[in-house]
Amino acid sequence: MAGITIDxxxxxxxxxxxxxxxxxxxxxxxxxxLLGPSGCGKTTLLRIIAxxxxxxxxxxxxxxxxxxxxxxRERGLAMVFxxxxxxxxxxxxxxxxxxxxMKGASDADVKTQVERASGLxxxxxxxxxxxAKLSGGQRQRVAVARALAVQPAVLLMDEPLSNLDALLRxxxxxxxxxxxxxxxxxxxxVTHDQTEAMGLADRVAVMHEGVIEQIDRPQALYERPATxxxxxxxxxxxxxxxxxxxxxxxxxxxxxxxxxxxxxxxxTAGIRAEDIAISDSGGLPFDVVVCEPLGxxxxxxxxxxxxxxxxxxxxxxRVRPGDRLSLSPALDRIVWIDPQSGRSLGASPGAAA
Amino acid sequence: xxxxPVSRRLRGLVFWSGIAMLCVWVLAPIYLIALGAFGGRAGVxxxxxxxxxxxxxxxxxxxxxxxxxxxxxxxxxxLVAGLTMLFSLLLGAPAGYALARYAFAGQSAFRMLxxxxxxxxxxxxxxxxxxxxxxxxxYDTAVGVALxxxxxxxxxxxxxxxxxxxxxxxxxxxxxxVFGCTGFQAFRKIVLPLALPGLAAAxxxxxxISWNEVFAASVLTVRNKTLTAYLLTVLAESPLHFRFAGxxxxxxxxxxxMFAVRKYLFAMWGVANR
Amino acid sequence: xxxxxxxxxxLIGPATVFLLALFVAPLVQTIALAFTxxxxxxxxxxxxxxxxxxxxxxxxxxxxxVLTVIPLQLCLALAMAMMVQKLEKGRDLVLWILIIPLxxxxxxxxxxxxxxxxxRGYFNTVLNMLGLVDGPVNWLSYETPVSLxxxxxxxxxxxxxxxxxxxxxxxxxxxxxxxxxxxxxxxADAWTRFRRITLPLLKxxxxxxLILRTVLAFEVFAVVYALSGRxxxxxxxxxxxxxxxxQNNGVAAAYAIxxxxxxxxxxxxxxxxxxxxxxxxx
Numbered sequence: 001m002a003g004i005t006i007d008x009x010x011x012x013x014x015x016x017x018x019x020x021x022x023x024x025x026x027x028x029x030x031x032x033x034l035l036g037p038s039g040c041g042k043t044t045l046l047r048i049i050a051x052x053x054x055x056x057x058x059x060x061x062x063x064x065x066x067x068x069x070x071x072x073r074e075r076g077l078a079m080v081f082x083x084x085x086x087x088x089x090x091x092x093x094x095x096x097x098x099x100x101x102m103k104g105a106s107d108a109d110v111k112t113q114v115e116r117a118s119g120l121x122x123x124x125x126x127x128x129x130x131x132a133k134l135s136g137g138q139r140q141r142v143a144v145a146r147a148l149a150v151q152p153a154v155l156l157m158d159e160p161l162s163n164l165d166a167l168l169r170x171x172x173x174x175x176x177x178x179x180x181x182x183x184x185x186x187x188x189x190v191t192h193d194q195t196e197a198m199g200l201a202d203r204v205a206v207m208h209e210g211v212i213e214q215i216d217r218p219q220a221l222y223e224r225p226a227t228x229x230x231x232x233x234x235x236x237x238x239x240x241x242x243x244x245x246x247x248x249x250x251x252x253x254x255x256x257x258x259x260x261x262x263x264x265x266x267x268t269a270g271i272r273a274e275d276i277a278i279s280d281s282g283g284l285p286f287d288v289v290v291c292e293p294l295g296x297x298x299x300x301x302x303x304x305x306x307x308x309x310x311x312x313x314x315x316x317x318r319v320r321p322g323d324r325l326s327l328s329p330a331l332d333r334i335v336w337i338d339p340q341s342g343r344s345l346g347a348s349p350g351a352a353a
Numbered sequence: 354x355x356x357x358p359v360s361r362r363l364r365g366l367v368f369w370s371g372i373a374m375l376c377v378w379v380l381a382p383i384y385l386i387a388l389g390a391f392g393g394r395a396g397v398x399x400x401x402x403x404x405x406x407x408x409x410x411x412x413x414x415x416x417x418x419x420x421x422x423x424x425x426x427x428x429x430x431x432l433v434a435g436l437t438m439l440f441s442l443l444l445g446a447p448a449g450y451a452l453a454r455y456a457f458a459g460q461s462a463f464r465m466l467x468x469x470x471x472x473x474x475x476x477x478x479x480x481x482x483x484x485x486x487x488x489x490x491x492y493d494t495a496v497g498v499a500l501x502x503x504x505x506x507x508x509x510x511x512x513x514x515x516x517x518x519x520x521x522x523x524x525x526x527x528x529x530x531v532f533g534c535t536g537f538q539a540f541r542k543i544v545l546p547l548a549l550p551g552l553a554a555a556x557x558x559x560x561x562i563s564w565n566e567v568f569a570a571s572v573l574t575v576r577n578k579t580l581t582a583y584l585l586t587v588l589a590e591s592p593l594h595f596r597f598a599g600x601x602x603x604x605x606x607x608x609x610x611m612f613a614v615r616k617y618l619f620a621m622w623g624v625a626n627r
Numbered sequence: 628x629x630x631x632x633x634x635x636x637x638l639i640g641p642a643t644v645f646l647l648a649l650f651v652a653p654l655v656q657t658i659a660l661a662f663t664x665x666x667x668x669x670x671x672x673x674x675x676x677x678x679x680x681x682x683x684x685x686x687x688x689x690x691x692x693v694l695t696v697i698p699l700q701l702c703l704a705l706a707m708a709m710m711v712q713k714l715e716k717g718r719d720l721v722l723w724i725l726i727i728p729l730x731x732x733x734x735x736x737x738x739x740x741x742x743x744x745x746x747r748g749y750f751n752t753v754l755n756m757l758g759l760v761d762g763p764v765n766w767l768s769y770e771t772p773v774s775l776x777x778x779x780x781x782x783x784x785x786x787x788x789x790x791x792x793x794x795x796x797x798x799x800x801x802x803x804x805x806x807x808x809x810x811x812x813x814x815a816d817a818w819t820r821f822r823r824i825t826l827p828l829l830k831x832x833x834x835x836x837l838i839l840r841t842v843l844a845f846e847v848f849a850v851v852y853a854l855s856g857r858x859x860x861x862x863x864x865x866x867x868x869x870x871x872x873x874q875n876n877g878v879a880a881a882y883a884i885x886x887x888x889x890x891x892x893x894x895x896x897x898x899x900x901x902x903x904x905x906x907x908x909x
Contacts, residue, residue, distance in 0.1 A: 607730020
């Protein structure tokens with residue numbers, strides 16, 4: 001039983017607020033990802049949970065126990081660091097055994113747990129080696145094994161895959177998911193890579209300037225972003241945002257029109273690149289500037305009445321820069337956003353928390 | 354067609370003879386004073402001399418070591434240098450750790466104090482200390498000289514150990530905390546083992562600084578002189594072969610110690626000077 | 628929380644107290660000693676110092692020595708460093724050999740060169756073998772000030788170039804190779820690369836090497852003493868003589884103040900003359 005309650009945590013560095021009254025509930029055994037651009041406060045939040053950094057205000061509870069003032073070693077958690085932090089002067093075996101030894105486990109227990117954890121991460125062949133002789137990917141495995149060896153109730157991970165090359169990252173990602181699911185640990189995972197967050201987590205919390213913009217299941221996050229920031233940050237390519245004038249309950253641009261629950265003025269239509277059909281006439285006028293064949297799709301970049309937009313066309317579409325196309329977005333998939341507040345019109349203002 | 358390889362070979366030849374000349378420039382004087390040290394009285398007055406080590410004997414060196422006071426001075430010098438090494442590390446390493454790991458008010462003032470010592474000829478400051486040392490009973494003691502030598506070596510030890518500790522990623526320490534270590538345990542199990550070789554090099558350098566220092570050591574002692582101070586004092590009235598044996602004995606430890614610390618020397622100075 | 632605030636002060640505390648006691652306090656004492664005579668503030672010590680026969684001579688000699696040795700040393704160390712950087716095989720061995728003198732004291736260096744330059748020494752032996760001299764020639768007496776000076780310069784070059792070399796090589800190692808390679812691709816020859824790329828980027832290292840060396844060079848006396856006794860008076864040698872021979876602490880302190888003032892002035896000059904803007908360094 002080790003859910004995490006983050007209760008109105010604040011962190012200031014001098015006059016700068018890194019976290020503003022941030023609250024978050026992580027259920028026991030849940031895998032949650034903190035996603036956001038660098039400087040959004042996600043790593044600070046993780047380090048506050050770990051006890052490596054002291055919050056300015058607010059409380060942290062783990063498994064119902066208030067740990068706000070406890071040093072890291074008394075919080076009963078394990079952590080995987082961005083640069084792995086594998087101890088260079090200890091063998092892989094001693095690295096994996098480190099947490100157990102500090103708990104005073106017997107040699108037999110240490111042996112069992114090290115064997116179990118290194119088996120999960122496939123590092124048995126290297127147990128007697130020193131980390132300097134390992135590749136980055138192997139060190140990463142050692143760091144994860146070290147964390148799992150203590151059978152932690154809470155596991156914190158700080159951008160653990162960001163130092164691996166693309167192919168290895170993909171491989172480790174799927175492996176991590178199965179290993180961590182089996183461990184049953186409550187996991188908080190910090191990343192700036194949205195595919196990582198979406199692929200791994202039960203729920204993703206998108207952070208921006210010290211607050212959580214939205215927290216939801218990955219698919220929901222993708223389909224119904226609560227704010228313009230979330231729509232732009234989650235998904236690749238990012239969501240298109242097209243401003244349209246509204247009059248009489250309908251947004252119109254070019255030959256396109258759609259009913260919208262907004263008063264007269266301007267509204268922003270959030271449209272995913274793959275939710276757009278290409279036709280010869282009618283709809284939104286689109287001037288193609290660049291065509292990028294990406295294999296699965298042909299990515300078109302261009303302008304709708306001067307506004308930047310991207311369209312994922314079928315790979316065999318015959319389009320060239322300079323063409324003018326007509327776009328018909330799927331109406332039921334458009335996210336309408338208030339251009340002033342940046343919030344989606346469907347979401348209630350409190351949805352962020 | 355053959356011009357390029359020939360000129361390249363010629364350049365290689367010039368380059369390597371340059372390197373060889375530099376090595377000879379450093380090594381030849383040491384070789385020659387060794388000849389003088391082991392040549393004894395007869396060797397010093399031979400004319401012209403042989404550049405080959407034909408008429409050297411161990412007896413000459415033995416005779417030097419048998420002279421009253423030499424052996425004691427050498428031991429005393431080693432004791433002072435050992436104490437200096439100990440003091441400067443015990444005082445300097447914690448300060449270096451604080452400089453490397455904490456941001457605190459007064460940090461730049463402390464750094465300034467340390468760096469400032471470099472702009473002063475510190476050994477000369479031993480002059481007024483004679484009075485103080487006589488009063489507190491440190492005059493003419495190994496500890497007293499070691500304290501002054503520590504003032505020479507401490508700034509170096511602090512700056513070097515600060516750069517050593519800075520080179521050890523903070524994450525390693527944090528990982529140790531997370532996995533159950535107290536602050537002190539993390540230092541002992543993780544930071545110290547990793548910094549140890551570099552700290553040893555800094556300590557050895559402190560030893561060499563003390564072993565070589567002559568002004569303060571001469572001013573602050575009467576009977577318990579270090580070897581360097583002893584040789585300076587008796588220089589005027591000692592025969593040449595005696596001086597050469599002394600000079601050789603002074604240089605010997607540095608050859609060995611420079612070998613021991615050579616790997617760290619460059620890394621230490623690179624960071625310590627920025 | 629409060630413990631971790633206190634910790635850094637506990638860590639620097641002992642070192643600070645120590646430096647106050649053995650650096651700042653004697654500094655103040657030296658100043659007090661130099662500026663008092665018979666218990667009253669006075670410039671008598673300085674008057675005595677300036678009035679001494681050896682004073683002018685020791686000033687001249689010290690400056691002559693520093694102004695000759697330091698530039699030569701810098702050039703020699705730069706050449707050594709550039710050559711060592713080019714080495715592929717045996718770099719470690721060559722470096723170790725070149726830094727051996729770093730561990731030699733100035734007294735030892737003086738004695739080493741005494742064994743070479745004394746009248747029946749190896750220098751004269753070589754000259755004799757080449758047929759240039761017939762018998763022992765004395766190079767180190769007060770009657771041969773020029774050769775005595777050259778001898779001291781040689782000993783200083785031999786002993787103290789190593790520290791400059793170490794600082795320069797450490798600095799060179801911090802300069803990424805890509806800069807010189809980029810310059811080479813754009814057509815710069817070896818000399819241009821050295822002058823336009825390496826030298827400017829090395830400036831901070833050159834500055835600290837010069838400060839350290841100059842301060843130490845003004846402090847030198849044992850080399851000179853070993854080679855020539857008091858035939859070639861230098862400032863710190865005079866301080867030592869006043870303290871030991873004449874038992875006059877006041878004049879010795881006055882010399883100490885003078886040396887310190889010169890050292891500080893030299894440091895300030897270097898800092899001003901070799902100022903680098905931080906943003907121009909990698």
